[in-house]
Amino acid sequence: MQQDTPTQLALITGASSGIGQALAARYYAAGYRLALIARRTSETKSWATQHGMDTDRFQVYSGDVAIVDSIVAACQACLEQQGLPDVVVANAGISLGVDTAVRTDLEVMSRVFATNNIGMAATFHPFVQGMRDRGSGTLVGIGSVAGIRGLPGHGAYCASKAAVIAYCESLRGELRGAGVKVVTICPGYIDTPLTSKNRYSMPFLMQPEAFAAQAFAAIEAGVSYRVIPWQMGLVAKVLRLLPNSLFDRFFAGRPRKHRQVAE
Known part of the structure; x- marks a missing residue:
């Protein structure tokens, strides 16, 4: 007997690698249809097949979250071809070290914010009113434990992820009572291309599939905020409580994140 086509739809940005691919696989396994947005569309299609x-359960759209018109157009194409998603995961993000004393790093910082912050809002934008009208839907922002406190050499990334946390909190309040949930997921260290070049220790490093399983469960449960893994949540709370003098001393001399250009 032929099964009906699944009706639930999950849209995921940054679906060409890492956390995005792992989440796509987890949602597919749960029976969702997929709308995958990536710059590398051919690679994403090849991975899916x-x-x-x-092929009846996924579509891949070309979109660059750093360019508002590009990501909005991709989301509108999803609306036209697959309908209004039930879950939208704004996962796409970049992580680059910066040095404020270097003029060219200001452009790097601008690109980090354009991708991690404006790109997230632009991803949610095409779906907010439709979800309000329908009275249901879930918008998921992928933050980071790095958004809890500012780490030396990580100014752009930490600031952008702190902004993700605050933005999602604001949006959650705006949509309260509309039936639309806003979920903030803050990963710790996940073994992806984004972290592969890190030159410092990464405690509680998780595989993407393990992260995706926990994130999926949290999103399905409709939690408002979750740090994954939980151990990093405890670390984040301790760091938040540390007096500035102790925090600064603890991270003094710690290896910094790679910058985009040669140092």
Whole structure:
């Protein structure tokens, strides 16, 4: 007997690698249709077919979250071809070290904010009113434990992820009572291309699939905020409580994140 086509739809940005791909696989396994947005569309399509995904259950759209018109157009194409999603995961993000004393790093910082912050709002934008009208939907912002406190050499990334946390909190309040949930997921260290070049220790490093399983459960449960893994949540709370003098001393001399250009 032929099964009906799944009706639930999850849209995920940054679906060409890492956390995005792991989340896509987890949502597909749960029976969702997928709308995958990535710059590398051919690679994303190849990955999906290689993993046995039914072409009737996924669509790949070309979009760059750092360019508002590009990501909005991709989301509107999803609306036209697949309908209004049930879950929207604004996962796409970049992480680059910066040095404020270097003029060119201001452009790097601008690109980090354009991707991690404006890109998230632009991803949610096409769906907010439709979800309000329908009275249901979930908007998921991927933050980071790095958004809890500012780490030396990580100014752009930490600031952008702190902004993600605050933005999602604001949006959650705006949509309260509309039936639309806003979920903030803050990963710790996940073994992805984003972290592969880090030159410092990464405690409680998780595989993307393990992260995706926990994130999926949290999103389905409708939690407002979750740090994954929980151990990093405890670390984040301790760091938040540390007096500035102790925090500064603890991170003094710690290796910094790679900058985009040669130092």
